[in-house]
Amino acid sequence: MSKAGEHIFEVSSSCPRTWARAAMLTTPHGAVPTPAFTPVGTQATVKSLTPDELSALGAKIVLGNTYHLYLRPGIPLIAELGGLHRFMGWNGSLITDSGGYQVFSLARLRQVSDEGVLFRSHIDGSEHFFTPELAIQLQEALGADIIMAFDECPPYSDDFDAVRESMERTHRWAQRCQESQQRDQALYGIVQGGMFEELRRQSATFITSLGFDGYAIGGLSLGEPKDVTKQIVEETMPLLPKDKPRYLMGVGSPEDLIEGVSRGIDLFDSALPTRIARNGGLFTRKGRCIIRNARFRDWEGPIEDGCDCYTCGNFSAAYLHHLFKCEELLAYRLATLHNLRFVLRLMEEMRQHILDGTFSAFKDSFLGSYQPCDEEVRQAQRQKWMESRNTKFDQD
Amino acid sequence: MSKAGEHIFEVSSSCPRTWARAAMLTTPHGAVPTPAFTPVGTQATVKSLTPDELSALGAKIVLGNTYHLYLRPGIPLIAELGGLHRFMGWNGSLITDSGGYQVFSLARLRQVSDEGVLFRSHIDGSEHFFTPELAIQLQEALGADIIMAFDECPPYSDDFDAVRESMERTHRWAQRCQESQQRDQALYGIVQGGMFEELRRQSATFITSLGFDGYAIGGLSLGEPKDVTKQIVEETMPLLPKDKPRYLMGVGSPEDLIEGVSRGIDLFDSALPTRIARNGGLFTRKGRCIIRNARFRDWEGPIEDGCDCYTCGNFSAAYLHHLFKCEELLAYRLATLHNLRFVLRLMEEMRQHILDGTFSAFKDSFLGSYQPCDEEVRQAQRQKWMESRNTKFDQD
Numbered sequence: 001m002s003k004a005g006e007h008i009f010e011v012s013s014s015c016p017r018t019w020a021r022a023a024m025l026t027t028p029h030g031a032v033p034t035p036a037f038t039p040v041g042t043q044a045t046v047k048s049l050t051p052d053e054l055s056a057l058g059a060k061i062v063l064g065n066t067y068h069l070y071l072r073p074g075i076p077l078i079a080e081l082g083g084l085h086r087f088m089g090w091n092g093s094l095i096t097d098s099g100g101y102q103v104f105s106l107a108r109l110r111q112v113s114d115e116g117v118l119f120r121s122h123i124d125g126s127e128h129f130f131t132p133e134l135a136i137q138l139q140e141a142l143g144a145d146i147i148m149a150f151d152e153c154p155p156y157s158d159d160f161d162a163v164r165e166s167m168e169r170t171h172r173w174a175q176r177c178q179e180s181q182q183r184d185q186a187l188y189g190i191v192q193g194g195m196f197e198e199l200r201r202q203s204a205t206f207i208t209s210l211g212f213d214g215y216a217i218g219g220l221s222l223g224e225p226k227d228v229t230k231q232i233v234e235e236t237m238p239l240l241p242k243d244k245p246r247y248l249m250g251v252g253s254p255e256d257l258i259e260g261v262s263r264g265i266d267l268f269d270s271a272l273p274t275r276i277a278r279n280g281g282l283f284t285r286k287g288r289c290i291i292r293n294a295r296f297r298d299w300e301g302p303i304e305d306g307c308d309c310y311t312c313g314n315f316s317a318a319y320l321h322h323l324f325k326c327e328e329l330l331a332y333r334l335a336t337l338h339n340l341r342f343v344l345r346l347m348e349e350m351r352q353h354i355l356d357g358t359f360s361a362f363k364d365s366f367l368g369s370y371q372p373c374d375e376e377v378r379q380a381q382r383q384k385w386m387e388s389r390n391t392k393f394d395q396d
Numbered sequence: 397m398s399k400a401g402e403h404i405f406e407v408s409s410s411c412p413r414t415w416a417r418a419a420m421l422t423t424p425h426g427a428v429p430t431p432a433f434t435p436v437g438t439q440a441t442v443k444s445l446t447p448d449e450l451s452a453l454g455a456k457i458v459l460g461n462t463y464h465l466y467l468r469p470g471i472p473l474i475a476e477l478g479g480l481h482r483f484m485g486w487n488g489s490l491i492t493d494s495g496g497y498q499v500f501s502l503a504r505l506r507q508v509s510d511e512g513v514l515f516r517s518h519i520d521g522s523e524h525f526f527t528p529e530l531a532i533q534l535q536e537a538l539g540a541d542i543i544m545a546f547d548e549c550p551p552y553s554d555d556f557d558a559v560r561e562s563m564e565r566t567h568r569w570a571q572r573c574q575e576s577q578q579r580d581q582a583l584y585g586i587v588q589g590g591m592f593e594e595l596r597r598q599s600a601t602f603i604t605s606l607g608f609d610g611y612a613i614g615g616l617s618l619g620e621p622k623d624v625t626k627q628i629v630e631e632t633m634p635l636l637p638k639d640k641p642r643y644l645m646g647v648g649s650p651e652d653l654i655e656g657v658s659r660g661i662d663l664f665d666s667a668l669p670t671r672i673a674r675n676g677g678l679f680t681r682k683g684r685c686i687i688r689n690a691r692f693r694d695w696e697g698p699i700e701d702g703c704d705c706y707t708c709g710n711f712s713a714a715y716l717h718h719l720f721k722c723e724e725l726l727a728y729r730l731a732t733l734h735n736l737r738f739v740l741r742l743m744e745e746m747r748q749h750i751l752d753g754t755f756s757a758f759k760d761s762f763l764g765s766y767q768p769c770d771e772e773v774r775q776a777q778r779q780k781w782m783e784s785r786n787t788k789f790d791q792d
Contacts, residue, residue: 044718048725051710073718077694081714089710297469300477314447314485318477322440322469329444329728 007145007186007213009245017360019237019264022351025061025245027093027145027186029085032060034245035261035354037252037347038095038269039340043068044078044088047274048333049340051089056310057337058344060092061145063269066138067099067106070128071121075138083143094144095269098135098177100190101218101250104153112152114169132176140183148216149177151190156222163194171206178210186213188247194219195228197235204239214245214267221250221270223382225375230259237264254283254346255372258363261350273343275385277335280324283342287371291335296321309341310334403541403582403609405641413756415633415660418747421457421641423489423541423582425481428456430641431657431750433648433743434491434665435736439464440474440484443670444729445736447485453705453733454740456488457541459665462534463495463502466524467517471534479539490540491665494531494573496586497614497646500549502785508548510565518785528572536579544612545573547586552618559590567602574606582609584643590615591624593631600635610641610663617646617666619778621771626655633660650679650742651768654759657746669739671781673731676720679738683767687731692717705737706730 008026015021025032039046039054042065046054054062064084069075078087085094103110107119107128116131135150151170157163170192181187189212193199208215217236220229233248240246245266251257252270260268273283280291284304289296291303302312303320311320311334323331346366353362373381404422411417421428435442435450438461442450450458460480465471474483481490499506503515503524512527531546547566553559566588577583585608589595604611613632616625629644636642641662647653648666656664669679676687680700685692687699698708699716707716707730719727742762749758769777 043722043724044715045724045726048729050706050726050729072722073693073714077714080694081696081712087712087715089715298473298476310446316477316483318469318473319440319483319485322483326439326468328439328441329725330441330446332725333444333446333729 009214009243011242013355013357015262015354015359016357018262018363020261020350020354020359021264021266022354023245023266025093025266027061029091029093029145030060032093033348033351034266035257035347035350036061036267037257037273037343038063038267039274040065040269040271041088041090042271043072044084046336046340047278048329048336051091053310053337054090054340055092057341058348059340061095061267062090062092063095063097064088064142064144065099065102066096066135066142067102069142070099070138071123075141079141079143083141085143093146095146096139096142096144096148097249097269098139098148098150099130100135100148100151101153103130104155112169114172117152132173133180136177136180136182136187140181140185143183144185146186146188146214149174149187149189149212151192151218153192153219154194156224157194160196160199163196164199167192167194167199167203171203174207174210174212178212188212188214188216188245190216190218190249191236191240192219193232195224195232197232200232200236201239204236208239208241212244214247215240216247216249216267217265218249220248221256223379226256226259229256230263233260233263233265240264252343253372254343254370255367257343257346258350258366261354262359262363273339274336276381277339278332280331280335281339282320282335283339285366285369288373291317291320292324293321303338307338307342308345309338311338405610405639407638409751409753411658411750411755412753414658414759416657416746416750416755417660417662418750419641419662421489421662423457425487425489425541426456428489429744429747430662431653431743431746432457432663433653433669433739434459434663435670436461436665436667437484437486438667439468440480442732442736443674444725444732447487449733450486450736451488453737454744455736457491457663458486458488459491459493460484460538460540461495461498462492462531462538463498465538466495466534467519471537475537475539479537481539489542491542492535492538492540492544493645493665494535494544494546495526496531496544496547497549499526500551508565510568513548528569529576532573532576532578532583536577536581539579540581542582542584542610545570545583545585545608547588547614549588549615550590552620553590556592556595559592560595563588563590563595563599567599570603570606570608574608584608584610584612584641586612586614586645587632587636588615589628591620591628593628596628596632597635600632604635604637608640610643611636612643612645612663613661614645616644617652619775622652622655625652626659629656629659629661636660648739649768650739650766651763653739653742654746654762657743657750658755658759669735670732672777673735674728676727676731677735678716678731679735681762681765684769687713687716688720689717699734700738703734703738704741705734707734 011023110119139147189207193203247267252272299317353359407419506515535543585603589599643663648668695713749755
């Protein structure tokens with residue numbers, strides 16, 4: 001039974017040619033027109049930006065990270081100071097993830113049992129134990145509008161039995177999360193099952209049978225080929241109830257957002273747009289450009305003509321190139337503003353095209369001119385990021 | 397003869413008990429009520445802030461750095477892109493310094509002759525030669541409202557003959573700067589003479605005899621005791637014409653700003669408020685606080701009650717403490733906003749008190765409750781900064 005308070009989800013329009021839909025998700029902190037992208041505020045801040053800037057960019061919902069906030073500054077402290085909204089000065093809607101993903105990908109020396117996960121902090125090596133009950137309790141103390149079930153996030157694997165076992169544990173944990181919930185936040189369940197369509201179907205069937213306020217597809221965008229991601233989403237989607245939000249976790253490149261929306265996804269979150277911005281990778285309608293490249297040294301125009309972001313409205317690409325070359329703090333910020341605005345505008349455009357009945361043509365047109373990162377480049381970048389994740393810039 | 401175009405300086409009020417005065421400095425980019433503090437935008441950016449934020453903080457004038465911009469991105473490029481105002485998106489008044497200070501303190505392996513200075517870039521070791529004529533030509537290409545004569549900035553020394561020789565070279569260079577000026581920017585002369593009162597008097601007499609649009613006191617705040625700084629300013633001031641702006645270079649701590657204003661200074665610039673902000677040192681009416689200190693861990697209130705800055709209006713000290721502990725980019729920005737607002741508000745208050753005839757009482761009251769940094773701590777911090785100046789955070 002849902003314990004969510006003022007949570008409403010209403011679908012207003014569906015695309016006749018794809019599974020895309022436009023809806024309104026209402027939380028105690030306002031309305032979120034969907035499909036929506038959720039910027040990632042890992043440590044109670046979307047890196048380099050103020051809450052005012054996030055609002056001005058068009059963000060309606062932001063994600064905070066239970067694992068990171070548990071380690072620093074500690075969740076009792078945030079609760080004592082009035083909860084995560086107040087702590088970070090964000091008055092819009094807020095999701096917290098359960099910490100599952102970070103425990104399994106960022107922490108060290110973990111031991112998984114049915115009871116929970118033993119892990120060591122990536123910061124100081126201290127030992128901690130997370131259970132589904134604790135993950136809910138921590139998220140209740142943070143007080144976000146939407147909280148996530150605690151799930152096991154195994155790495156990309158072709159071991160069917162191992163993935164099934166992990167999935168079944170995620171299912172048992174999902175029930176325990178529901179049973180331990182005390183507050184009236186919306187609780188979303190997470191479908192797992194790795195890259196196996198059969199397991200994904202089993203997981204979707206089981207998780208939806210429990211009755212959550214929304215459903216996330218987890219365990220994707222972990223380095224698998226993009227066709228596999230699409231296939232898994234397509235297999236899962238028909239099994240999720242139409243009257244609840246569907247959330248694809250960890251997806252945030254422009255092309256993936258479009259593919260996800262066309263497969264019926266309502267919500268996305270990803271640190272990708274902000275992370276690559278800090279590394280000088282900037283989105284344009286033609287694809288990603290690298291602002292440090294010499295061709296931008298004397299580029300008088302903005303990153304992208306016609307872009308309505310603060311950066312493009314005020315600065316030349318040459319200026320941004322200069323800031324990156326000098327490693328100036330303003331570089332990371334201006335780049336982040338541009339990429340987030342690019343992605344948030346893309347969501348707004350997709351929504352409008354769904355409402356206008358022109359989504360399918362928009363999708364073809366966008367993908368026709370947008371050159372995604374080469375798959376090999378993408379894998380190499382991912383590898384580099386995974387290796388550097390303990391540096392201060394990349395702990396998303 | 398002044399070649400300045402729309403440059404006007406009008407004194408409107410003087411303090412009856414001190415030398416403090418309130419005036420209006422008008423440049424082609426607007427009016428600057430004085431006494432005024434000039435935030436330092438070393439590499440065409442006041443570190444971490446946008447031009448919009450600078451305006452909102454109350455900044456009317458900003459300083460850019462010829463030495464840094466000459467090395468990166470190169471001054472012809474900035475000129476080609478429309479000049480420094482346009483390059484950095486700043487529409488208020490702008491000063492460039494001549495590069496003298498950086499050539500003598502940051503660059504390596506220099507050779508000084510009457511002709512000019514041979515130095516190596518602190519970035520890549522490449523060799524460059526600056527002359528007074530080149531310093532003017534570069535500043536004309538940057539196009540700031542106010543440009544500075546190229547001076548020799550010897551280190552703090554008690555060798556009278558060496559300081560005199562250096563001063564005399566600065567005098568010859570000042571004349572050459574005047575003679576080579578082509579554009580209608582305001583050109584300010586710089587008084588040198590080290591810590592010797594006799595030389596300071598000689599220098600003030602000579603430099604003012606040349607007739608500049610404003611007069612700077614250079615070569616102070618280089619690590620000498622604060623009483624010496626005050627003494628030198630007091631000796632120099634009566635020799636500077638009353639109808640021109642007087643500019644104390646490199647001064648920016650709250651207590652020094654008050655002491656400078658009470659000695660008749662109109663303009664200041666310093667990277668100190670922004671540099672110490674990035675290191676977590678925040679100004680309050682009682683003195684500087686260190687936000688990383690454990691006592692701020694759960695501090696629910698703002699850094700300073702009643703502060704009108706964006707940071708204090710929106711965030712707890714505990715949040716800022718957390719951002720610094722996590723080395724989050726937003727930390728440097730929120731701290732910079734606070735310190736710059738503190739200093740700019742202090743200038744506004746001093747001006748109002750001069751206009752109201754209450755400056756002297758304000759000065760006593762402020763200094764009575766403001767605890768300056770201990771002299772030993774100050775020297776240690778300065779030393780640490782000098783040693784770390786080649787890191788990206790500290791190249792001011």
